[in-house]
């Protein structure tokens with residue numbers, strides 16, 4: 204019903220404007236769809252792509268080619284759509300593989316360059332495609348389905364609304380939450396077990412296949428396909444629509460594309476000399492003064508006026524309930540191996556060029572041990588734990604988790620073995636609420652829904668304890684970037700605990716916390732070690748705290764392991780007093 208009402212509303216302009224303008228609106232809606240899909244790729248999956256115009260061109264040329272070289276029948280149109288979307292999907296998957304998976308490991312930034320290169324290649328293939336593509340003249344004048352512009356408009360408006368509906372559902376679903384999390388902090392996502400290269404490649408490929416379908420519809424409607432469709436100017440135009448409309452808003456880029464496409468013929472006729480310059484000036488002004496784009500600006504303004512109106516209403520205290528009403532506790536211990544050593548390091552070394560950050564470090568940790576790794580600044584503590592959480596980090600040696608070597612596995616695969624890592628500076632998702640951060644963490648690598656949003660956050664006991672003990676329930680609906688440093692530390696700790704790791708790596712988890720909060724973190728850790736028989740590897744500078752909660756202490760100095768023993772053994776060790784704390788601290792150790 205809503206869809207029909209939407210189409211009816213969208214049909215209104217065709218009653219008012221003439222046939223020419225209706226035709227222009229059809230094209231504008233098609234470009235609006237391209238802008239919206241590009242926004243999903245760039246604004247949500249964080250892939251700056253120059254390939255949208257090329258994918259659009261692929262669809263248009265497949266359709267034009269099918270109609271010119273075969274027949275203008277529904278059957279050939281259907282086959283052209285299938286072939287075009289398959290071609291766009293496979294090309295995009297290849298780009299994704301090259302950028303995220305291959306041994307070449309094209310860096311994040313260079314995916315933009317790869318898409319640019321692929322666009323240029325496609326443009327050249329079309330230009331020199333001979334009779335198949337019509338060369339520089341393109342393909343034109345082919346027979347298509349006889350329909351009035353108004354009918355085309357109805358069909359394309361329905362497509363537009365369907366795409367808008369599906370896209371909105373997807374970005375508001377659990378999957379959309381993962382996309383936002385990846386856009387915010389991809390590294391944290393990988394350390395939560397999310398296969399971000401796969402997620403991004405899938406989104407890139409599916410959205411590009413959809414863009415090719417839009418291109419095919421464009422060819423059916425206009426009966427003209429020309430190399431200009433895949434030119435650099437066309438590629439840049441798509442990005443301009445997205446920037447002007449506002450990345451990550453879906454409707455914003457679509458509206459920008461529709462507005463610019465419909466205004467261009469009129470304004471370029473009225474002001475032939477100034478129109479392009481005028482558009483360029485608007486673009487520069489928006490990039491400088493509204494870098495988020497027009498739509499987020501409008502939404503922000505609307506929100507502010509709504510909030511100031513809401514401010515005048517009395518606060519509804521019944522909403523300020525404890526977080527327990529928002530999350531449920533789960534208890535699914537992830538089956539820690541019965542093998543004695545849960546974490547085993549064998550001759551682990553880490554080099555940065557010629558600099559040796561860790562040298563032949565070997566030790567193992569058994570279930571139920573809380574081992575603190577201590578040492579002076581620059582001793583190699585963080586470098587060492589990075590080697591445990593990411594198979595690609597160490598230069599030599601091996602790491603085993605519950606008897607299984609981590610090999611050269613990426614962090615998301617090491618997480619699946621039971622390793623959870625908290626970073627030195629809190630690594631969270633700033634633009635998500637505390638609740639959403641915990642929800643993303645609570646999926647533990649399971650595939651989130653593309654269509655629905657889970658209303659419930661299910662947290663295991665350890666994470667739930669941190670939420671309650673460190674007051675995260677009080678900031679449950681606040682954006683993570685707006686909470687205090689201590690709360691961010693607590694949030695990251697709770698996120699990592701939501702993974703129910705068998706090996707928990709904590710890099711200075713209490714930095715920035717008050718003494719009382721430190722005590723509470725210590726209690727939570729001790730209870731996890733006692734009740735879950737978890738392994739905790741803790742990097743901590745506060746030696747008093749270390750002494751109180753550790754079952755063992757490992758000391759690193761200059762990348763070498765210089766001591767490994769119980770608290771009393773290490774605290775009384777001469778080498779540790781000299782190398783780690785210095786003579787003046789001897790009293791403190793005792």
Ligand SMILES: Nc1ncnc2c1ncn2[C@@H]1O[C@H](COP(=O)(O)OP(=O)(O)OP(=O)(O)O)[C@@H](O)[C@H]1O
Nearest residue numbers: 555558560578579580581582583584585586587627
């Ligand atoms: N990416 C890098 N490139 C080059 N050198 C690095 C890199 N990361 C760390 N290092 C160097 O490796 C050494 C060990 O660093 P690391 O961060 O592991 O020490 P740390 O014991 O954790 O220190 P802190 O207690 O200050 O965090 C330092 O000298 C550091 O400068």
